[in-house]
Amino acid sequence: MALYQDQQLKLYNSIAGEKQVFKPIHEGRIGMYVCGPTVYSNVHLGNCRTFISFDMIYRYLTHLGYKVRYVRNITDAGHLTDDADEGEDKISKKARLEKLEPMEVVQQYTLDFHNVMQRFNNFPPSIEPTATGHIVEQIEIIKTILDKGYAYERNGSIYFDVLKFNKDHQYGKLSGRNLEDMITSTRELEAQSEKDNPQDFALWKKASPAHIMRWPSPWGDGFPGWHLECTVMSSKYLGETFDIHGGGMDLKFPHHECEIAQGEAAHGHSPVNYWMHANMLTLEGKKMxxxxxxxxxxxxxxxxxxDFMEKAFSPSIVRFFMMQAQYRSVLDFSNDAIMAAEKGLSRLREAISLLDHLKVSKTSTVNIKAWSDKCYAAMNDDFNTPILIAELFEGAKIIHSINEENESITAEDLEVFETTIKAFLYDVLGIKATDQTEDAKGTQHMDAAMKLIIDLRATARARKDWETSDKIRDELQGAGIQLKDGAEGTTYTTK
Incomplete structure (x- = not known):
């Protein structure tokens, strides 16, 4: 029996404004789409928090036994500066400034994104589609929306008719905005735009002669609207209605609001059952x-x-720090906070290392099942990682108590304990069992220390101080370090 059959998962649905019991469309299967990066610069830490949060969610759903199709796109065209319908494409602008082909920019920063995600131990998505790889599908859905009367053409550009859509549906239901209020606040912009209404948004933009990225369409050369890309890619790989759509809080309006409108206009029904949004990351109390x-x-x-932190921190420590706030809460990055996270992670790793040394007997002095249930209860409550981490620390406390007080635990309880604490720390929170960055630093420190020792031994040998030379060699050998004298000098190996 899959774990999810014995668990009741609740998640906060942004469109409902409350926590709801999660019920997938298809038993045992989940379709999840997360808005990916616009690849025109190095991925910043705030974006990383969003992707790490949804990686944690993906990991827990998988841990429960769901088969998850996780789709996260790459936006490589159509995202204009200021997230608007006017201005320059972000990637084209970067290409022009650096005198590169746009796809060189895309390749450079896509590789950077993948490298950073890998260092943070994020799983890759099941499918990672690109906007430029789905131009044909975007043109086809624009035709559908035009045919249904929810869009219009102006000078080779296609705009979504928000007022017409709002007569049959509700524009603003995700963000809680009132269309009439939005129109009133932007009335003065009407004369400056070719749109019928300032709230209308582009499905397709006519390319100016200077615009580098352009594709042929029934309306002339142009490029797709930023919002349309996600509607097309999510529906192609997950269906016209799917389970979960995620992204940063900053995408709720207008991006996700426009996705809902496009989906309902094209298919006649809501595209997503559960909308989830990760909150922002601040630095020293200020917006990044x-x-x-x-x-x-x-x-x-x-x-x-x-200029902010007193030393380097490994990806595992940064990730663990991010898990100490619930994904919907604002998280402030500071030196003191991440230092505390480093100590906390070290404490958990130390406790796990003691598991093999616990006394096993026919009776247990602790209730491991109750503790394990609390770990699941925390994650089932809208992926409440800070509560989960508090329970993991409680588990570490139990381990130390059993070890220090000579208490006992049954072999069955020990197996449950070990499986649970490792599953939640490593598999669900995504923390690596060993820290490669710290291992690499340890190797560097070892090399530096051994170089000093080898140099001291070489000096002793040059003075024909064989007693000191042999003592250094023999003492190192006793510590598991073998010196090898060769024509090119002395090297060392460890057992």
């Missing part, structure tokens, strides 16, 4: 911003090359 200098790239955290 490149323009103000209040930002850190992941690599700057890993290397320690930044």
């Amino acid at each position: 911003s490149k323009s103000t200098g209040n930002s850190i790239l992941p690599q700057e955290l890993f290397s320690g090359d930044n």
